[in-house]
Amino acid sequence: xxxxxxxxxxxxQELLPAAAATFEKLKKKISDIYAAHGxxxxxxxxxxxxxILLAKAGGDTEKQIYKVVKTAESQEEADQxxxxxxxxxxxxxxxxxxxxxxxxxxxxxxxxxxxxxxxQRGRFREFYQCDVDVIGRGNLPIAYDADVISTLLDAFASFxxxxxxxxxxxxxxxxSGMLEAFELSEKAGEVFDIIDHAEKxxxxxxxxxxxxxxxxxxxxxxxxxxxxxxxxxxNVVGELRELGIENEMFEEGIAELEKVLGLLExxxxxxxxxxxxxxxxxxxxxxxxxxxxxxPEYKQIGSxxxxxxxxxxxxxxxxxxxxxxxxxxxxxxxxxxxAENNLVKSQEEKPVDxxxxxxxxxxxxxxxxxxxxxxxxxxxxxxxxTDKKLGDKLKYAASVAAKGIxxxxxxxxTGEYQVKEFH
Amino acid sequence: xxxxxxxxxxxxQELLPAAAATFEKLKKKISDIYAAHGxxxxxxxxxxxxxILLAKAGGDTEKQIYKVVKTAESQEEADQxxxxxxxxxxxxxxxxxxxxxxxxxxxxxxxxxxxxxxxQRGRFREFYQCDVDVIGRGNLPIAYDADVISTLLDAFASFxxxxxxxxxxxxxxxxSGMLEAFELSEKAGEVFDIIDHAEKxxxxxxxxxxxxxxxxxxxxxxxxxxxxxxxxxxNVVGELRELGIENEMFEEGIAELEKVLGLLExxxxxxxxxxxxxxxxxxxxxxxxxxxxxxPEYKQIGSxxxxxxxxxxxxxxxxxxxxxxxxxxxxxxxxxxxAENNLVKSQEEKPVDxxxxxxxxxxxxxxxxxxxxxxxxxxxxxxxxTDKKLGDKLKYAASVAAKGIxxxxxxxxTGEYQVKEFH
Numbered sequence: 001x002x003x004x005x006x007x008x009x010x011x012x013q014e015l016l017p018a019a020a021a022t023f024e025k026l027k028k029k030i031s032d033i034y035a036a037h038g039x040x041x042x043x044x045x046x047x048x049x050x051x052i053l054l055a056k057a058g059g060d061t062e063k064q065i066y067k068v069v070k071t072a073e074s075q076e077e078a079d080q081x082x083x084x085x086x087x088x089x090x091x092x093x094x095x096x097x098x099x100x101x102x103x104x105x106x107x108x109x110x111x112x113x114x115x116x117x118x119x120q121r122g123r124f125r126e127f128y129q130c131d132v133d134v135i136g137r138g139n140l141p142i143a144y145d146a147d148v149i150s151t152l153l154d155a156f157a158s159f160x161x162x163x164x165x166x167x168x169x170x171x172x173x174x175x176s177g178m179l180e181a182f183e184l185s186e187k188a189g190e191v192f193d194i195i196d197h198a199e200k201x202x203x204x205x206x207x208x209x210x211x212x213x214x215x216x217x218x219x220x221x222x223x224x225x226x227x228x229x230x231x232x233x234x235n236v237v238g239e240l241r242e243l244g245i246e247n248e249m250f251e252e253g254i255a256e257l258e259k260v261l262g263l264l265e266x267x268x269x270x271x272x273x274x275x276x277x278x279x280x281x282x283x284x285x286x287x288x289x290x291x292x293x294x295x296p297e298y299k300q301i302g303s304x305x306x307x308x309x310x311x312x313x314x315x316x317x318x319x320x321x322x323x324x325x326x327x328x329x330x331x332x333x334x335x336x337x338x339a340e341n342n343l344v345k346s347q348e349e350k351p352v353d354x355x356x357x358x359x360x361x362x363x364x365x366x367x368x369x370x371x372x373x374x375x376x377x378x379x380x381x382x383x384x385x386t387d388k389k390l391g392d393k394l395k396y397a398a399s400v401a402a403k404g405i406x407x408x409x410x411x412x413x414t415g416e417y418q419v420k421e422f423h
Numbered sequence: 424x425x426x427x428x429x430x431x432x433x434x435x436q437e438l439l440p441a442a443a444a445t446f447e448k449l450k451k452k453i454s455d456i457y458a459a460h461g462x463x464x465x466x467x468x469x470x471x472x473x474x475i476l477l478a479k480a481g482g483d484t485e486k487q488i489y490k491v492v493k494t495a496e497s498q499e500e501a502d503q504x505x506x507x508x509x510x511x512x513x514x515x516x517x518x519x520x521x522x523x524x525x526x527x528x529x530x531x532x533x534x535x536x537x538x539x540x541x542x543q544r545g546r547f548r549e550f551y552q553c554d555v556d557v558i559g560r561g562n563l564p565i566a567y568d569a570d571v572i573s574t575l576l577d578a579f580a581s582f583x584x585x586x587x588x589x590x591x592x593x594x595x596x597x598x599s600g601m602l603e604a605f606e607l608s609e610k611a612g613e614v615f616d617i618i619d620h621a622e623k624x625x626x627x628x629x630x631x632x633x634x635x636x637x638x639x640x641x642x643x644x645x646x647x648x649x650x651x652x653x654x655x656x657x658n659v660v661g662e663l664r665e666l667g668i669e670n671e672m673f674e675e676g677i678a679e680l681e682k683v684l685g686l687l688e689x690x691x692x693x694x695x696x697x698x699x700x701x702x703x704x705x706x707x708x709x710x711x712x713x714x715x716x717x718x719p720e721y722k723q724i725g726s727x728x729x730x731x732x733x734x735x736x737x738x739x740x741x742x743x744x745x746x747x748x749x750x751x752x753x754x755x756x757x758x759x760x761x762a763e764n765n766l767v768k769s770q771e772e773k774p775v776d777x778x779x780x781x782x783x784x785x786x787x788x789x790x791x792x793x794x795x796x797x798x799x800x801x802x803x804x805x806x807x808x809t810d811k812k813l814g815d816k817l818k819y820a821a822s823v824a825a826k827g828i829x830x831x832x833x834x835x836x837t838g839e840y841q842v843k844e845f846h
Contacts, residue, residue: 004474004740006519009503012468014516016523017530020465036798038775038805038823042443045435045549046469046535047489051427066470066491068505070539080432082491093437096429100439102822106805107440112469116493126468143787143808150791154798266788268795317427352461364566365689368573372691375459375577382461382529385566399525400461 011117011125013332022346023335029158030130030329031110037151039108039132044089046112050079052092055316056285064115082114086131086328091314094135094322103137104144110331122340124332130155133326135313142256145289145309145325146263152305152327153264153272156293161343163298167269168230168276169291171257172308174240175280177250178226182219191223196282198227230276233261240277253288260289287311289325301337305329350422353379355397359390359408366412370405398422434540434548436755445769446758452581453553453752454533460574462531462555467512469535473502475515478739479708487538505537509554509751514737517558517745526560527567533754545763547755553578556749558736565679568712568732568748569686575728575750576695579716584766586721590692591653591699592714594680595731597663598703600673601649605642614638614646619705621650653699656684663700676711683712710734712748724760728752773845776802778820782813782831789835793828821845 008014015023035041047068054062066082083089086109094105109131117123132151134144149167156165175195179188194209203224210220222243229239240254257275264273281290286308293305307327314322338344354374358367364385371381382400384393390406397404404420411417431437438446458464470491477485489505506512509532517528532554540546555574557567572590579588598618602611617632626647633643645666652662663677680698687696704713709731716728730750737745761767777797781790787808794804805823807816813829820827827843834840 004478005472006475006515006740008468008515008519009470009472012470014467014519015465016520017463017465021463023466024464035803038778038803040440040444040774041447042438042440043446044437045431047432047435047537047549049428049432052429055427064493066493068489069492069501070487070489078492092429092431096431096437097439102819104809104819106823114469126470141808141810143784147806147808263787263791267791317429351463355461361566364686368686368690380459380461383570385564385570386527387564396525396527400529 009125011119011123013124013126013336017351018346019339021351022339022344023331026159026335026344027110027128027130027331030155030331031108033155033158034108034110034130034132034151037106037132037147037154039106039151041108041110042093043109043111044083044086044093046082046114047080048083048089048092050081052317053081053083053088056088061115064117066114066116084115085113086111086129087133087313087326090131090133090135091317091322095314095317095320098137098318098320103135104140105135106132107135108132122333122336124336127330127332130329130331131326132328133313133324135322135324138321138323140323140325142259142289142309143263145256146260146267148307148325148327149260149273149291150264150267150269152293152307152329153269155329156305159338160345161295161338162345163295163343165272165304166294166296167264167273167291168279168294169257169260169264169273169289170276170279171253171260171289172280172286173249173253173256173288174277175226175253177247177253178223178243178245180249181245181247182215182222184215184219187213187215192280193282195223195227195278196280199278226277228277230274230278233258233265233275236275236277256288281306281308285310291327295343298337298341298343301341304334304337350400350402351380352382352401353403354381354419355384355401355404356381357384357390357393357397357404357406359406361387363407363409363412366415367407370407370417432548434542434546436547436549436759440774441769442762444774445762445767446754449582449758449767450533450551450553450754453578453754454531456578456581457531457533457553457555457574460529460555460570460577462529462574464531464533465516466532466534467506467509467516469505469537470503471506471512471515473504475740476504476506476511479511484538487540489537489539507538508536509534509552510556510736510749513554513556513558514740514745518737518740518743521560521741521743526558527563528558529555530558531555545756545759547759550753550755553752553754554749555751556736556747558745558747561744561746563746563748565682565712565732566686568679569683569690571730571748571750572683572696572714573687573690573692575716575730575752576692578752579728582761583768584718584761585768586718586766588695588727589717589719590687590696590714591702591717592680592683592687592696592712593699593702594676594683594712595703595709596672596676596679596711597700598649598676600670600676601646601666601668603672604668604670605638605645607638607642610636610638615703616705618646618650618701619703622701649700651700653697653701656681656688656698659698659700679711704729704731708733714750718766721760721764721766724764727757727760773823773825774803775805775824776826777804777842778807778824778827779804780807780813780816780820780827780829782829784810786830786832786835789838790830793830793840 067078069078198206288309290308292303309325313324356367358364492501621629711732713731715726732748736747779790781787797804
């Protein structure tokens with residue numbers, strides 16, 4: 001027969017059952033923690049009109065989009081595409097259903113998104129994003145920024161990783177205010193970008209990049225000092241004040257950052273949070289709080305979660321101002337890096353709790369009854385129904401289940417049986 | 424501003440949070456029951472190569488397929504499409520990972536599939552299918568057919584619908600054997616199709632359709648009698664024998680049907696199962712057992728679940744014979760018809776268990792602590808962080824949560840607080 005390539009398409013994660021169980025467990029933990037924090041779960045369609053998806057996007061995103069074309073249609077007619085994140089569909093959803101929602105709307109979305117990126121190791125074209133957002137109507141108190149970060153920290157805590165997680169938190173107004181004080185606002189985009197990359201290069205390269213923008217040396221010196229500021233709330237606020245910058249937005253940013261960190265401290269957070277002036281979330285649309293989670297012992301992994309405050313969710317779809325705070329865990333990539341670095345407890349146990357093994361067909365009836373009883377107690381149970389010799393049945397049972405119960409004539413008659421642990 | 428259409432694309436289900444919670448609950452119940460019966464959950468990519476998807480399909484399926492096209496690509500180059508069911512990707516998965524799987528492979532898949540059908544009420548272009556399959560290598564005992572049906576019956580039982588569910592079971596070999604005895608095998612396709620539609624038309628129309636095939640009257644009389652046979656195992660077997668047909672395949676079909684029904688009875692099934700000669704599963708690739716679930720009090724809804732036995736899962740991808748038994752719940756359509764007929768308990772309670780309401784910002788710290796404590800006990804908890812008057816905060820709390828806890832100065836100082844039930 002013609003040989004067909006049965007591998008999944010490149011850039012798509014496909015897991016064997018044991019790994020799939022571990023992935024599913026993480027997904028469920030995220031879902032449970034989001035619900036525990038009062039976020040309501042919704043799902044939006046995978047396919048959206050291009051008009052919606054591209055209202056805001058541009059550049060790389062547009063190039064990476066997967067258009068969908070029905071067979072009867074020509075590509076030019078195609079006005080639908082696969083969503084590339086949850087934020088644009090959420091904006092459409094909130095505008096469409098505004099009158100049926102209660103604001104602040106605490107919402108979570110867990111689902112697959114698609115980007116036709118160049119395929120490379122650890123990059124996925126289909127990937128799960130697990131988002132939480134709080135959307136206000138007109139305004140949204142800054143305290144919700146902390147609510148989002150706290151929820152995401154709890155999600156990571158539930159993973160029981162064998163390495164610490166650090167939430168690095170900043171506020172874009174601090175940097176914007178400093179640049180305003182320096183009369184560099186028109187270069188803000190370039191400077192944001194340089195700081196966003198500062199972590200990956202030496203201070204000399206950052207300095208050089210700033211020089212190339214024609215910024216005065218004394219201001220560059222302050223910016224370089226600024227970039228290095230990170231740590232606990234009190235230390236960071238102190239060091240920022242020492243920069244001697246007088247600017248309203250700068251002060252507003254510090255006040256917001258203090259408030260967010262203060263709330264997280266009040267929520268019992270200590271070593272797992274830090275203020276960090278290097279965090280910018282470069283290309284995103286954030287306007288205040290920004291944050292990123294890292295695994296400090298595995299710096300090469302980079303960010304494992306990110307988010308922030310945006311002043312207007314749906315400016316392209318409505319005149320109603322809808323400010324929000326949100327964050328997202330990219331679960332497909334996260335699972336990949338956690339597994340690669342052996343950081344997540346895999347579902348080591350057998351996938352099923354019990355295998356019930358009737359010796360002959362005559363005992364299947366009682367075997368089914370035993371299985372039903374165990375399921376009612378919350379156990380997962382498979383009944384071995386193969387027409388093989390007992391030895392083969394036991395071998396199969398041991399490969400799928402943690403414990404086995406053999407049902408022969410005696411067991412079926414007496415109703416008594418023994419549980420055998422497989423090792 | 425330019426007015427953009429924010430409705431979801433036609434044919435895509437989009438639910439408000441309360442309905443989404445009910446949908447999610449059904450999905451979780453299905454997932455839990457599948458796991459309880461020892462099925463291992465996997466996910467395959469949403470996008471597959473056309474070569475895979477179209478290896479077997481043709482006709483309507485091919486016309487309904489959504490191709491995906493990257494912006495840089497022309498439509499002619501596009502060799503990828505969205506999956507339209509779970510069976511084809513499963514066949515690819517089993518062949519690709521054969522050496523890493525244990526057979527019989529009990530597997531479940533819950534996810535979204537896509538068909539660009541003509542949009543109409545109750546028909547969806549994006550829909551959840553919830554599949555269970557048992558795949559054997561070389562052979563698979565008939566007992567697994569009952570295992571699949573039993574699992575699906577338990578899934579429906581978990582929904583706690585306020586109307587009964589009936590599993591109607593047949594075996595295609597019975598009909599095929601009768602047609603063989605009648606020397607009508609070359610017309611089997613047409614006759615299968617007529618019987619598949621017999622339920623929706625009068626006996627006269629069925630008779631007329633059989634006459635048009637040029638079948639002798641005496642044989643038509645038997646076929647018409649055959650079609651009406653349904654009921655309990657003993658009755659049905661008796662009535663089939665009374666038809667006086669002598670054919671090996673006919674006998675084999677009866678024996679298999681008896682075995683499947685017998686196992687389901689041994690598993691405690693009574694009124695919720697029935698043998699029914701009208702069940703054919705027309706266009707599908709089933710070779711033995713076929714079944715369909717209906718809600719007898721709501722005949723107009725039609726089938727709510729279906730499946731059967733197939734002799735070879737992946738004949739287009741491998742020479743290895745992989746027989747299987749499987750079934751599927753089309754959850755998106757099911758949810759739609761259940762909601763339309765008011766058959767499913769909606770998530771009537773408030774979406775969140777508790778709302779914690781700090782009166783001023785000074786009490787947020789203690790409010791967060793109370794929230795954390797309740798979450799540790801398994802409750803879902805939202806903290807009301809809006810900067811509104813207490814009355815507005817309470818109104819918001821009552822709209823999202825079942826119970827409220829107001830935290831004022833006294834509560835924060837004493838650590839004691841009262842729980843208020845919202846109505």
